[in-house]
Amino acid sequence: MAPFCALGLGEILWDILPSGRKLGGAPANFAYHINALGGLGIPVSSIGDDDLGEETLEVLERSGLETSCISRHPFAPTGTVNAVIDAQGVATYLFPDNVAWDYLNFSTLTRHRATSADIICFGTLAQRSETSRTAITDLLRSAPQALRIFDINLRQNFYSPTLIQDSLALANVLKINDEELHILKAMFSLPTDETDALELLRAQYALELLVLTRGENGSLLMTEDALSDLPGVPTRVVDTIGAGDSFTAAVALASLHGHNLDTINRYATRVAAHVCGQSGAMPPIPKQLTITAL
Template sequence: MQPILAVGLGEILWDVLPQTRLLGGAPANFAYHLNALGGAGVPVSRVGDDNLGREALSLLVCLGLNIDAVSLDPDHPTGTVDARVDADGVATYVFPDDVAWDFLTLDQSALTLAANADAVCFGSLAQRAEVSRRAVHRFLAGASKALKVFDINLRQDFYTPALLAASLDAADVLKINDAELDTVTRLFSLPPGEQPALRALMERHGLELAVLTRGDKGSLLLSSDTVADLPGEPVGVVDTIGAGDAFTAALVLGYLKQWPLDKINRYAAKVAAYVCTQPGAMPEVPDELRLA
């Protein structure tokens, strides 16, 4: 049986921390974790033709990822982000403009991948520039059989109501955290409360699943007829970088395997909790978390 083929579509970048730098970007993190958990995760992105870009590609290969759909940009640098981690291990980010992933292009390898993908995860950040936004939606249009997961991933002011609405219309699944839900509730005048707000988004945009993560307060999965609400459990947090992306990867695997929502929620939360105990977005995943 072929493993589930899922694409992380969007940014690859370096998280620059006070003492080090680590490879990341939500779509790249998603692809890594899906691969590490037993699927076939593939990034579709763009890096600069520079030292950081070549180092990123080399590291992705070492991590076991296929990089055929990661293009080189001769004119723009590899993306970086200033990641700052507070005393609770929670990261905030500052993103420079006009970097390689802002100019994402799709070659035949990427278009073939779109046609064959079982799932695609994309966010709002990689759509901040017109070139990459067009590429994201072209890829989604070509991914006719794929489950399309919009991990909203709000960063700074790199989004508009129109961008978010178009992405929701293109998606089957919404993944959002509690702070982002507050923002989206204001932007779209949604009814107050988690479930009413999520139900309104599902109805307006034809979503089949809405997923809310609340950090240490647990996670909520909603389908048309099922609610799976899981309370949080305390873990020793090193940092939260990549935990949400690991949750999404586990979610996609469980959903495409047609697990009950409660089982999906427990598994995804377990994977995310483990990532919180490790430094960086792409730690080695223990065998007991893999779906071999």
């Protein structure tokens, strides 16, 4: 069977860390982890016509990722983000404006890829500009066949109630963490109980799957007729960058492979725990964590 094809749609950028810079951006991280776990992950983004852009392509190609869906912007620079890691290994981010991924403009090849993709993952950050938001919306509407994962990834002030509602309407899967769910509860007057809040979102937006991560406190997966709520696993955390993206990738692949919710949840937890124990968003993934080993 051919590997499932997944597009990571949105920002690609360099995480500026205390230890140096590492390539990241949630959609690019997602595509990397799809690839590393045994699928075909393709980042879909824009980079600058600059040295960091060249380095971006080199790193992605060295990691085995296809780069045909990454465009070059003639004026806007390749994206960067200053990531500050606290004592618990948790990152906070500061994003410069007017970078290449604020001007997404998809090629004919990229649009063709979307119409046949099995999975498309997108978030809020790359939709901070009207140009990129329109491009992302159009691409998602061209892919009714795909698992369309809204990995909400709320960053700084780059989101609004309207953006979140519109994105939920484009998706059939929601991935969210406990802090983000708390924000949505206040924003939309959702029930206090997390399961009730998720069920209301599922019903309101006809979502096929909801994925809630709580860091060391485990994770919850919900469909219309099933629920998996499992504890976390003890992990020596180096940093959490990319862990949520690896969890999302593992859930997506295991879902399409037909596994039940508990199996999917355990698998994604193991993958994310491994990533938390490494530095940066795109660490090597051991063979025993690939989807064929599940």
